Structures are given as C-alpha cells and as structure tokens.
Amino acid sequence: MTFWERIYLPAILGGLWTTLKHFLKTLFGKASTVRYPDEKREFAPVYRGWHVLKRDDQGRENCTACGLCAVACPAEAITMEAAERQKGEENLYREEKYAAVYEINMLRCIFCGLCEEACPKEAIFLTDRLVPSDYVRQNFIFGKELLVEGVEPEKRIDVSKRQKHVTEAR
Numbered sequence: 001m002t003f004w005e006r007i008y009l010p011a012i013l014g015g016l017w018t019t020l021k022h023f024l025k026t027l028f029g030k031a032s033t034v035r036y037p038d039e040k041r042e043f044a045p046v047y048r049g050w051h052v053l054k055r056d057d058q059g060r061e062n063c064t065a066c067g068l069c070a071v072a073c074p075a076e077a078i079t080m081e082a083a084e085r086q087k088g089e090e091n092l093y094r095e096e097k098y099a100a101v102y103e104i105n106m107l108r109c110i111f112c113g114l115c116e117e118a119c120p121k122e123a124i125f126l127t128d129r130l131v132p133s134d135y136v137r138q139n140f141i142f143g144k145e146l147l148v149e150g151v152e153p154e155k156r157i158d159v160s161k162r163q164k165h166v167t168e169a170r
C-alpha cells in the first residue's frame with residue numbers, strides 16, 4: 001500500500017464526497033429514488049404480475065385443464081384438478097374438460113411468464129397487478145376465486161394492452 005492508501009484519508013474523503021453528491025441531488029429533486037408511497041414509479045408495460053384466468057366472450061372459462069402450464073412452470077407453482085363438463089354446464093366452461101381446482105403458489109412463482117406462453121387456449125395471462133403482501137403463507141395459494149376473471153364486463157381483466165407490448169418485445 002502507498003502512504004496515502006495507508007492513512008485512508010483520501011478514501012474517507014472520497015466516500016464523503018459521494019454521499020454529499022447524492023444528498024445535493026436529493027435536495028434539488030434529481031434523486032434516482034422515489035418518495036414511495038406518495039410517489040409511485042411507473043412499471044414497464046410488459047411487467048409480469050398477478051395472473052388471470054380468462055373467460056371467452058360468452059363468459060365461459062377458457063381453461064381446459066390440459067396441464068401444459070403446470071409442465072412448463074419451472075417453479076412447480078401450478079397445481080390443478082381436471083373435471084368433465086356436465087350437461088347443462090356448457091355456459092360455464094368452453095370445452096368438455098375444465099379445471100375444477102386451479103392453484104398458483106405465489107411464493108413459488110418467479111413470474112417468468114412461461115405458463116402464459118405454454119397455454120394453447122389463451123386461458124392464462126400475467127397482468128400488471130401486484131400480488132399483495134401478507135403475513136400468512138397460506139394466503140399466497142391463489143385459487144380460482146382469485147385467478148378467474150369475473151363474468152360482468154366491469155370485472156373483466158383487460159390484457160390486450162400488455163399483450164401488444166409483449167408481442168412487440170419478442
């Protein structure tokens with residue numbers, strides 16, 4: 001070590017100068033941080049968040065419980081139980097098979113989007129919604145009640161804008 005390195009003074013002054021620079025930047029509104037929660041940073045248009053299981057135009061669930069999303073999932077976060085559509089249920093499920101149980105473990109999920117890519121029925125999509133935080137692990141197992149979009153027009157989850165950006169990014 002040189003003499004100046006051994007006395008540490010230049011390194012200490014350099015560190016203080018860096019701190020002072022960031023302090024002045026913050027003071028004059030040029031900070032790279034945001035004052036959350038008053039200020040919120042804009043997400044990328046292709047942000048991958050809370051999944052949605054889509055319905056078709058007639059309000060029927062698109063998912064046929066084929067299991068391809070679960071196979072594609074590297075985190076083994078998806079589980080499902082398939083069931084046969086019964087007579088009179090044609091208005092509920094688009095195809096003869098449907099997912100009676102469909103669960104995503106949000107603690108396992110790495111939001112890679114491979115489930116969305118694997119789905120042949122345009123049933124599962126990631127959205128720009130944040131998965132809320134919680135203290136109870138069990139609450140991160142999202143079942144159909146949290147995944148399937150509502151039938152009513154105001155309860156539908158629009159994925160078209162995000163999907164347009166995803167297609168352009170590919």
Ligand code: SF4
Pocket residue numbers: 069072073074075076077078104108109110111112113114115116
């Ligand atoms: S986003 Fe990735 S990790 Fe999450 S459920 Fe889909 S495939 Fe699995």
Ligand code: SF4
Pocket residue numbers: 062063064065066067068069070080118119120121122123124
């Ligand atoms: S979400 Fe798609 S890939 Fe997954 S089980 Fe349903 S239809 Fe198959």
